[in-house]
Amino acid sequence: MRITQGTFSFLPDLTDEQIKRQVKYCLDNGWAVSLEYTDDPHPRNTYWEMYGQPMFDLRDPAGLMMDLEECRKTYPKHYIRVTAFDSTHQWETPRLSFIVNRPPEEPGFRLKRQEQEGRKVRYTIDSYASDQPEGQRY
Amino acid sequence: MSVADKPDETRADEKTLDADAKVDLDAVFEESRIQEVFDQLDHDLVGLKPVKTRIREIAALLLVDHVRRQFDLASDSPTLHMCFTGNPGTGKTTVAERMADILHKLDYIREGHLVSVTRDDLVGRYIGHTAPKTKEVIKRAMGGVLFIDEAYYLYRPENERDYGQESIEILLQVMENNRDDLVVILAGYKDRMDRFFESNPGFRSRIAHHIDFPDYRADELESIGELMMNEENYHFSDDARQAFSEYIERRMRQPHFANARSIRNALDRMRLRQAKRLFEARGSITKSDLITIQADDVRASRVFDEPLDDEAGA
Numbered sequence: 001m002r003i004t005q006g007t008f009s010f011l012p013d014l015t016d017e018q019i020k021r022q023v024k025y026c027l028d029n030g031w032a033v034s035l036e037y038t039d040d041p042h043p044r045n046t047y048w049e050m051y052g053q054p055m056f057d058l059r060d061p062a063g064l065m066m067d068l069e070e071c072r073k074t075y076p077k078h079y080i081r082v083t084a085f086d087s088t089h090q091w092e093t094p095r096l097s098f099i100v101n102r103p104p105e106e107p108g109f110r111l112k113r114q115e116q117e118g119r120k121v122r123y124t125i126d127s128y129a130s131d132q133p134e135g136q137r138y
Numbered sequence: 139m140s141v142a143d144k145p146d147e148t149r150a151d152e153k154t155l156d157a158d159a160k161v162d163l164d165a166v167f168e169e170s171r172i173q174e175v176f177d178q179l180d181h182d183l184v185g186l187k188p189v190k191t192r193i194r195e196i197a198a199l200l201l202v203d204h205v206r207r208q209f210d211l212a213s214d215s216p217t218l219h220m221c222f223t224g225n226p227g228t229g230k231t232t233v234a235e236r237m238a239d240i241l242h243k244l245d246y247i248r249e250g251h252l253v254s255v256t257r258d259d260l261v262g263r264y265i266g267h268t269a270p271k272t273k274e275v276i277k278r279a280m281g282g283v284l285f286i287d288e289a290y291y292l293y294r295p296e297n298e299r300d301y302g303q304e305s306i307e308i309l310l311q312v313m314e315n316n317r318d319d320l321v322v323i324l325a326g327y328k329d330r331m332d333r334f335f336e337s338n339p340g341f342r343s344r345i346a347h348h349i350d351f352p353d354y355r356a357d358e359l360e361s362i363g364e365l366m367m368n369e370e371n372y373h374f375s376d377d378a379r380q381a382f383s384e385y386i387e388r389r390m391r392q393p394h395f396a397n398a399r400s401i402r403n404a405l406d407r408m409r410l411r412q413a414k415r416l417f418e419a420r421g422s423i424t425k426s427d428l429i430t431i432q433a434d435d436v437r438a439s440r441v442f443d444e445p446l447d448d449e450a451g452a
Contacts, residue, residue, distance in 0.1 A: 053274075055277060057278045058277060058278060059249045059280065059281050059282060060248055060282070060319065061280075061281075062280035062316065062319040062320075063276070063277030063278065063280040063281075064277075066273075066277065066280070066316070
C-alpha cells in the first residue's frame with residue numbers, strides 16, 4: 001500500500017529535478033528546508049527523525065540535494081521527507097512537506113478489532129512493517 | 139524570479155541549430171549584459187590589468203560555450219575555481235565580491251551571492267566537528283561563490299593533528315563533484331599561498347585560474363584615493379591634491395605599505411584632521427568647507443616628517 005502524506009500526496013513520486021524546483025520555491029519564500037526520515041509508516045507518527053540540522057541561510061537547492069543524496073545512501077529503505085519551515089512571526093510552523101524517498105515494498109496495514117463490553121468494537125490499524133524492530137523494517 | 143523562468147530551463151528549450159547555421163556573435167554579446175559588467179569594472183577598479191584581462195577571457199569563454207550549446211556541441215562547463223594572490227591591499231577581496239556578481243550576470247552561477255569565510259568558519263575545534271562545519275558552509279555557498287580569505291591558514295604543517303586537512307579534503311571533493319553548483323575562490327599572499335599549494339598539490343591542479351594581483355603604481359593609487367574620496371562626498375583642493383601625490387610617493391617607500399588599504403587609512407586620517415580643523419576654527423562654515431580637504435590636512439601627516447631616502451643620503 002503506497003503511503004501518501006503532505007503536499008503533492010496525490011501525485012506520483014517527484015523526480016529529483018522536480019524536488020529541486022519545489023525546494024527552490026521554498027527557498028525563494030524564505031523558508032528553511034530540512035530533511036526528516038522514519039521507518040514507522042503510521043499516519044499518526046508526526047515527529048520523524050531529523051537528518052542533520054535545518055538548513056537556514058540556504059540560497060540554492062543544490063545544498064539540500066547534496067544532503068538528500070547522503071540521506072538516501074544511509075537510509076535507502078526509509079521514508080524521507082523534505083519539510084519547509086516558515087520562521088515568520090506567528091507562522092513559525094512547517095508550511096510545506098513532501099515525501100522524497102520511500103521503501104521499495106510497502107506491506108500496508110492490518111485492521112485490528114478490539115471487542116469491548118456491550119458488543120462495542122474498537123478499530124485501529126497497525127503496520128505490518130512495524131512488527132519488526134526499528135531499523136529492521138522494510 | 140518565478141520557478142518557471144529559471145535560466146537552465148530556457149537553455150534546455152533552445153533547439154539545436156543546423157551545422158551550417160550562422161550565429162551573430164555581436165547579437166549574442168549585446169543580449170548578454172557583459173559590456174555593462176566590463177564598463178562597471180573599468181570604472182570602479184583602477185589598474186589591475188591582468189585581472190581584468192582574465193575576466194574578459196572568462197566572459198568570452200562562457201559566451202562561446204553558450205553558442206556552442208546551440209549547435210549541440212557537448213562540452214563540460216568549464217571549471218572556474220580561482221586563486222587570487224597578491225600583496226596586501228591589492229584588491230583581492232574587492233574583486234572576489236565583484237566576481238559573484240559577474241559570474242551571475244554571465245549566467246554561470248545560479249544565485250550570485252558571495253559567502254566569505256576564513257579558517258574559523260571551516261575548521262572545527264574537536265574531532266568530528268570539522269566535517270559538518272565545512273559542509274554547512276558549502277551548502278550555504280551553493281549556487282554562488284565561496285570565498286576563502288587567507289586560505290593558507292587552512293593547512294598548518296607544524297601541527298599534524300590539525301583539523302584543517304579534513305576541511306581541505308572535503309573542499310577538494312566538492313570542488314570536483316559540484317563544479318556546476320559553486321565556484322571556490324581562494325585568496326592570500328603570494329609566498330604563503332605558494333607554500334600552501336606545495337603541500338596540497340591536489341588543490342593547485344583543481345584551480346584553473348591563478349590570478350596574481352600586481353602592486354599599484356603611484357598614479358593608480360592617486361586615482362584610487364580620488365575615487366574613495368568621491369564616494370564619501372569629499373574632494374581635494376588643488377594644493378591638497380599636489381600634497382596627496384607627494385604623500386603617496388613618500389608612503390610607498392616606507393615599510394608596511396599596504397597599497398590601497400594604506401591609502402584608505404590615510405584618507406580616514408585626513409578626514410579626521412579636517413574635522414578637527416573645522417571644529418577648532420568655530421564660526422560659520424559652508425557646504426564647500428565641509429567637503430574640501432585642504433593641503434594642511436594632508437601635510438600634517440607623520441609621513442612628511444621623515445626625510446626621503448635620497449634626501450637623507452644627500
